[in-house]
Amino acid sequence: MLKEFREFAMRGNVLELAIAVVLGAAFGKIVTALVTNIITPLVGIILGGINFSGLALTVGNAEVTYGIFIQAIIDFIIVAFAIFLFVKLINRFKRKEEAKEEAAAPVVDPQTELLTEIRDLLKKERV
Template sequence: MLKEFKEFAMRGNVIDLAVGVIIGGAFGKIVTSLVEDIIMPLVGLLLGGVNFTDLAFTYHKATVKYGVFIQTIVDFLIISFSIFLFIKLFNKLTSKQEKAEELAAPAPSQEEILLTEIRDLLKAQK
């Protein structure tokens, strides 16, 4: 059983997943800081200093904090848009790199050119 677990844990997909989770957690902290410390204060200024988290009402003894819910939705939208922009930028950079690699493909060698000419001559004879 220990051997099977070792094979499972050392499989590439599991390690890639673990790395993705760790990097995702770190990226999540960056995006959360961006939203809470930079974007939301600016949104608050645009909305006249309204802080959504303070919005609530009390019904009997229960306090319904609907402002926290609104704040969570706004945070989600900003975070998802930030991730969308990041992925879009990443894909753009990746496609530029792939195009550069395609353009930098090596020219055929003299031997390949000669073999291609021979092939074309043999086709023409038939």
């Protein structure tokens, strides 16, 4: 069972996923710091000096901090947009690679293809 687990864990996809999770967590921290320290204060200034992190509603003994929720929404939008741009960039590179592969693929003349098929059939008949 340990050997099977090791084979599973050492597959390329699992390692790539683990790396992506670690990088995603680090990227999330960067985005959170960007939103908390730069974007949210600027948006607050634009909206008349509102401090989102301080926005709260008190209901009885409970405090509903909806400002933190607004900040989380801004975080999500920035992360989603960054991922969108990254995927778009990756797709552009893939399309260029596919175009190069198609251009590099030799064009086989139909007559040559037919002669190759005939040759292969003759080889089969001899055997």
